[in-house]
Amino acid sequence: MTVLARGARGARSEDVRRGNLSTLLRYVHVHGPTPRSQLTAVLGLNRSTIGGLTGELAAAGLVREEAGRAASGGGRPSHVVSPETQRVQVLAMDVGVTHLTVARVGLGGTVLSRRDSSWPGHTPRPRAVATALATEGAALLAEIGGDAVVVAAGVAVPGMVRRHDGQVRQAPNLGWRDVPLGHELAEALQLPVAVGNDADLGIRAEHVRGAAAGVEDAVYLSGHSGLGAGIFAGGSPLGGRAGYAGEVGHSLVNPDGLPCHCGSTGCWETECGEERLFELAGRPPGGGLAGVREVVAAASKGDAPAHAALLHVATWLGRGTANVVNVLNPEVVIMGGALEAVLVAAGDTVRVEFESAGLAALVQQVRLVSPHLGADSTLLGAAELAFDPLLSDPLLELSRRSAS
């Protein structure tokens, strides 16, 4: 079967067809069930071409077509093309300092099943994390049946990750250096595994279907024990030379401040990470997101140390965000993880400090917002990472799967 887009010629028709299949599948993955008539308009292709492309994707089990309702104008009803959410899945994994989430996510970005673990108060060793991920992942794989397929796994880690092999180079808050997490998980799960930085995956998911959708310049701040930024600049992810960009948590902001896990002193995350909040609120370390929510709740009920702790962290969140905005001039800054709780509970303090510390021309242009995907931005970003090869070349990926 040969599908030609307008203007395609000779040897390039195969490339054009692959590109069109990718564009169509990505569109329904992002936007959900879509009438064929809309796909015709969005892709700029004629009806028979769209029909051919959807037929191919349906035959491969990636989308399904159903008769839609008649248009209100009384015209012919258009077929609706939907992603095969139950049939085509990935494993998404989010590794934190005090929590771990593993989920099955279907094409279209729906979480089908999930397992959340937490280990308050201590930092896990690489071996324990890899084992937990493999065990939880295997348990989720055992759930699927019938004709469903899990095509890959994506993992979010709070650290610097080497792109090509998923090696975690440095994760100060986990105390990891050079952990071959991607390699080990691929062995254990017998799946392709891609590993990424948690904040990079947070902005990725929010850019696809969240608070940064349609925005060219945006920052996702991921705050837990540590603090990292995922950055889109000019519509593209900003990775830097090796993909390690965004380590804003280790910016020096207070030379008379506290020692940091990274070996330096006065890093931003020592002033507005979770552990600073717990310490000032008189609570034990390692409370994770649940602990942050407890401090916020206590502050709202008049607990003075909790209130002071919240204001300290909110003050430094505003100041440090001004630093980030002064450098990157984004349109949106999304505050994820524990930072969302701080923004919601003490947004006025965050904004006053932000506007006071930043340059007027820059701070006036920015919205400071919560993630639209809630606490799942990084998890869903890991799913996007895992889906990416399939979305980029649907039939090649499926043929690889069936050949292996």
Add this chain to the structure above:
Amino acid sequence: MTVLARGARGARSEDVRRGNLSTLLRYVHVHGPTPRSQLTAVLGLNRSTIGGLTGELAAAGLVREEAGRAASGGGRPSHVVSPETQRVQVLAMDVGVTHLTVARVGLGGTVLSRRDSSWPGHTPRPRAVATALATEGAALLAEIGGDAVVVAAGVAVPGMVRRHDGQVRQAPNLGWRDVPLGHELAEALQLPVAVGNDADLGIRAEHVRGAAAGVEDAVYLSGHSGLGAGIFAGGSPLGGRAGYAGEVGHSLVNPDGLPCHCGSTGCWETECGEERLFELAGRPPGGGLAGVREVVAAASKGDAPAHAALLHVATWLGRGTANVVNVLNPEVVIMGGALEAVLVAAGDTVRVEFESAGLAALVQQVRLVSPHLGADSTLLGAAELAFDPLLSDPLLELSRRSAS
């Protein structure tokens, strides 16, 4: 005359021709005199097409062709294509807090004539600067004769500039807000005038023909009274939403530090700008680059306050550069303006502090270097800005000039 590139068809041949003319002119602008045979290889076009394109550019007075020497292999000598440096010019202007340079720059990036002014110790008002630029510019325009033409002017300013009209939104170290510099100069000089941020233009010039040539992720730090960064990320300039990105000088690094011109406290430039150096060295403010060089010379001769001042600024240059590198993961950081003198005189201190404050995986990947264009990076970047419309569409720009 119609020149077709390989594969071009119908209505697009005009676009292809314009694109090829632009690519060819830009190549000789950047690389200087180039044999036709090399252009054939670089552009991937055949000899007759290259001949047609160079003929058009030569007829328009933008390049000239001369018989080259015979190749060493004894083959036919290839014509050499050179930019018409004396014939096609722009005005380039670099506005600092204590200096002002206006130059005529020829196609190919050669400074043909320049006028340097300085006003130690006081900050100029917008009106005085605009008048000085117009006066100096007019004097340079009066120098040209014969068939030479000045096609545009480009201006570098240490502040945030609105792209479309050259409005200087905020320049804390000049004390400017909302100065319509581009508009006023265009009126006075009767030329198209483009205004840009000094650091953005510094990285632009260094990326075209300097220390960042061929580098995808690079930062140019422009240090005088203030401190700004010009950023390339993934091979493209990083401007942010409105082009105001790179205001690293106003990142909070020391909350117990000094008040800043921007209204905040403890900004990076309060610790490593020129004024801090002068103050710690016991010298009067406003000494500019000449004053910085005096302090460095005094330090090398054993002047204790000068030496302590130099080490203080070098220490903070290293620390703040680590902040920038942690966020952007560049391959090269170019230290321009006064920072070059600090890097040359106290590079060990800069590097030790840099490596101590930054994350290992990031600082290991970076080279901290002097600008290859010396003190002229921003001036030459302003020239690049002025040349850009001509280089992007050579014949359209010339037809616009001759119609006006």
